[in-house]
Amino acid sequence: MNKRQQLIEQAFQLFYQQGIHAVGINQIVRQAKVAKKTLYSHFESKDALIEAVLAYRDERFLVWLDKRMTSVEPGKPALLVMFDALDDWFNNRVPTLANFHGCFFINTCSEYGNPESTIYQLCQRHKLRVRELIMSHVKQLQLNEDVNVLTDRLVLLKEGAIVTAQVQADKAAAKKAKLIAEQLLPDASLV
Incomplete structure (x- = not known):
């Protein structure tokens, strides 16, 4: 893994677990085991790193x-299996997504509330x-409808x-949503 990718992945882990504003550049370079100069040779600012992390996720x-x-x-x-996939994610059965700490994009928008910012727009x-x-x-x-x-x-x-x-630590939320989806889908008027 190259240093740039290493920085992105380590920053993602820290941002996802602790929040973006709670994590400083020094913590990221320590976690990634690189020099601060290396970070800034790949990213001109913390915002540039955040943008790369958003693209990665x-x-x-x-x-x-x-x-x-x-x-x-x-x-x-496929629409129903989406909820099975979410259930796996909520219950930490998807190692490629990291342990569940909510939606990284929702979390990021809560920290960057300006709809004009690049970070918000990437979310x-x-x-x-x-x-x-x-x-x-x-x-x-x-469907016959829109x-x-x-x-x-x-x-x-x-x-x-x-x-x-x-928010409610309801690890069965996806299963509950799937039951509602099952009710929505059969009601659709098929051609």
């Missing part, structure tokens, strides 16, 4: 979720990419499960 999360959803038939089975972009993945499976249902409506419901259900698992 975005890619890792989307690859994982897409793989889980494409492991079954597209459409309803929005991630959520849009996840929505696009969900919508690609909703489209497989060949696919945006069902997509929005499933996205809200997914996001609500994540927040419930984190």
Whole structure:
């Protein structure tokens, strides 16, 4: 692993566990076992490192979720397996995502509340990419109604499960959300 990637991965672990503002550059370089000069040769600022960490987590999360959803038939089975995947994540059965500390992007937005900031916009972009993945499976249902409506419901259900698992420590939140999704999906008018 090169030094840049090592810094990104170590910074992610620290940011995800402790929060971005709680972690200083000195802690990151100690954890990554590199000199401060090495960090600044790869990243011009802490914000640049945060942006790289967001890109890293975005890619890792989307690859994982897409793989889980494409492991079954597209459409309803994939949409339901999304909640099984979330259940695995909430219960620390997905080593590639690290132990569950909520959604890194939601957590980051709570620390960077300015919608004009690049960091906030990268978090929005991630959520849009996840929505696009969900919508690609909703489209497989060949609904007579606007696919945006069902997509929005499933996205809200997914996001609500994540927040419930984190804030209320309800590790069964994804299973509960899946039951609701099962009720939503059969009601869709199929062509």
